[in-house]
């Protein structure tokens with residue numbers, strides 16, 4: 001252990017034995033948990049705001065250090081808060097970790113793409129996706145938590161990025177609405193748009209009587225989260241999202257896998273739900289919450305295993321909605337925790353249809369739970385989806401990350417990348 005790390009570890013309150021054991025089993029250095037204070041905070045500058053850097057620096061009272069490997073990203077000291085600043089309130093900057101920015105770049109969004117963000121809230125990545133699309137294509141954000149998705153809506157509007165977006169409260173494991181099909185007859189621009197409630201008219205935040213009744217009922221019933229069988233709820237769509245003038249029944253029609261292969265999304269992001277507790281900054285919060293809650297909130301086997309299955313189902317459904325030739329990026333916070341490793345699938349059974357697949361131990365213990373929760377999800381997914389292939393992330397050559405245990409996957413380690421840490425895998429769908 002380096003001297004810096006040792007002295008940083010000495011300044012930490014004692015970590016509970018169960019957690020130290022977990023770290024040991026996973027080949028993780030406890031010193032990483034003292035690092036959160038030294039990892040910079042990252043902001044992304046809205047394109048076109050570069051001339052305003054001196055003004056932003058003087059307002060935040062710190063230098064904006066350009067991140068050489070990531071366009072429009074700047075590092076600032078971790079203690080600087082941006083939320084109270086004018087630059088933030090006026091939508092010139094937003095906070096997003098550099099590794100998250102890399103996951104978006106990995107998607108390689110092109111003008112005109114139809115993009116799906118299946119776990120969109122609170123929306124930093126969604127905003128970056130909208131920026132990359134500019135005034136082209138379409139962006140669909142989905143999240144199961146309505147209040148979190150409402151925060152996305154606020155963000156899109158604040159940064160004037162919502163024009164081509166639509167936001168659905170829905171369960172991402174079963175969401176099946178495809179991008180707006182250009183063959184549908186849109187009445188946009190027509191003078192006699194019939195607003196009879198069956199077609200989309202311009203979006204308004206005012207809710208209809210029917211919607212208000214529905215949410216009243218939901219409140220009485222305790223506002224249940226959408227389940228895989230509930231209908232998706234559209235809570236926002238932009239002026240140029242292509243919906244205006246279309247019949248609701250056409251747009252909201254569930255699709256099947258065959259249809260998605262030809263008319264699905266060009267790009268899909270599955271930034272899956274994780275415990276969050278794996279990120280260094282989150283683990284540090286237990287210092288304040290009390291280490292006793294760590295067992296219940298992080299190391300609880302049932303909860304974390306449920307999460308693993310959720311990640312797999314989100315990935316599988318995101319892939320179903322991808323069109324042939326399209327790309328999907330799957331990302332999770334790097335260190336997610338389960339008390340039961342899913343058995344590693346025999347690589348030879350995958351090699352038969354995944355020639356590029358290759359497992360290396362990569363310095364991690366073979367029973368590593370971080371591997372179980374990241375690479376194993378990828379492995380299990382590849383086993384079940386013969387039309388999926390891992391893709392090399394070309395832009396990653398200059399990134400401060402390393403290969404994951406599966407060839408072509410990436411890991412951003414906090415210590416070496418100076419980010420909060422992320423696991424990233426990119427897939428493409430080919431014709432079977």
Ligand SMILES: C[S@@+](CC[C@H](N)C(=O)[O-])C[C@H]1O[C@@H](n2cnc3c(N)ncnc32)[C@H](O)[C@@H]1O
Nearest residue numbers: 119121122123124125143144145171172271273
């Ligand atoms: C890691 S966060 C996503 C962060 C987001 N991509 C961003 O950049 O701000 C994971 C999100 O997944 C959502 N989620 C959890 N289960 C889901 C499900 N079944 N369907 C859709 N979203 C889900 C959570 O509500 C949470 O907002």
